[in-house]
Amino acid sequence: MELMEYGAAAKLVNSYKIKSIESRYVKDAKDAISFSKGKKIVLKVLSGKALHKSKMGLVKVGLKEPKEIEDAFKELVKKGKKFAPYKIIAQKMAQGGIEIIIGGRNDAQFGKMILLGLGGIYVETFKDFALRACPITRFDAQSMIAQLKSRKVVTYNGKMERQLEELLLKTSQLLVKTKLEELDLNPVIIREDGYDVVDIRVLR
Numbered sequence: 001m002e003l004m005e006y007g008a009a010a011k012l013v014n015s016y017k018i019k020s021i022e023s024r025y026v027k028d029a030k031d032a033i034s035f036s037k038g039k040k041i042v043l044k045v046l047s048g049k050a051l052h053k054s055k056m057g058l059v060k061v062g063l064k065e066p067k068e069i070e071d072a073f074k075e076l077v078k079k080g081k082k083f084a085p086y087k088i089i090a091q092k093m094a095q096g097g098i099e100i101i102i103g104g105r106n107d108a109q110f111g112k113m114i115l116l117g118l119g120g121i122y123v124e125t126f127k128d129f130a131l132r133a134c135p136i137t138r139f140d141a142q143s144m145i146a147q148l149k150s151r152k153v154v155t156y157n158g159k160m161e162r163q164l165e166e167l168l169l170k171t172s173q174l175l176v177k178t179k180l181e182e183l184d185l186n187p188v189i190i191r192e193d194g195y196d197v198v199d200i201r202v203l204r
C-alpha cells in the first residue's frame with residue numbers, strides 16, 4: 001500500500017464535491033506568513049514516515065503573529081528532519097465546530113466499508129462509530145448518525161445533520177468509484193454553517 005500525496009488526495013476528495021480546507025505547501029517562514037494574510041493558520045509536517053502527526057508534535061495550530069509563525073516553522077523543520085523526506089503544509093485554521101471522522105476501507109472479507117465516528121482523539125477513547133457496506137442510501141446515512149452514542153452532539157442542529165448525511169453519501173460515492181485501500185477524513189470539523197476537512201489520508 002502506498003500513501004497518496006496530500007495535494008493529490010485533496011484533489012480527489014474535492015472532485016467528489018467534498019471540500020478540503022485551503023492549504024498550500026510552504027518553503028519557508030516568509031511563505032507561511034504571506035499565506036496567513038494576518039489570519040490564524042496551522043502548520044504541519046507531512047511525511048510518509050509520520051502517520052500520527054499531532055502525537056509527534058508535528059502540528060502547530062492557531063498561529064497568527066509573524067514571530068509565532070516563524071518560530072513554529074523553525075521548530076517543525078527541526079522535528080521534520082527525523083521524518084525526511086518531508087514537506088511543511090500551511091492551512092487556514094478551521095473555527096469552532098465538532099470533530100468527526102469519516103473513513104473508508106476496502107475490506108478483504110466485506111468489501112468497501114464506510115465509517116462514521118466522533119472525531120480526533122475520541123474515536124479511540126469512546127469507540128463510538130457506525131459502519132456500513134457501500135454504497136449507502138440516505139436512509140443508511142441517517143441510521144449511521146442515529147446509531148452513534150454521541151448523536152446528540154452531531155445532531156443538536158438539523159443543518160449539521162443534513163451536512164453530515166451529504167458528506168457520508170459523497171464519501172460512499174468516492175469509495176465505490178475508486179480503487180482505494182483506505183481513506184480517512186479525520187477530522188472533518190463540522191459546524192452549523194459548514195464544515196472543513198482538515199486532514200486527509202489515502203492509501204492505495
Ligand code: ADP
Pocket residue numbers: 021042044051052053054055059061091092093094095099120121186187198199
Ligand atoms: P494527525 O491526525 O496526523 O495527528 P491532524 O492534521 O488531524 O493530524 O491534526 C491534529 C488535530 O489538530 C486535529 O484533530 C484538529 O484538532 C487540529 N487541526 C489540524 N488542522 C487544523 C485546521 N486546519 N484547523 C483547525 N484545527 C486543526
Ligand code: MG
Pocket residue numbers: 186187199
Ligand atoms: Mg488527523
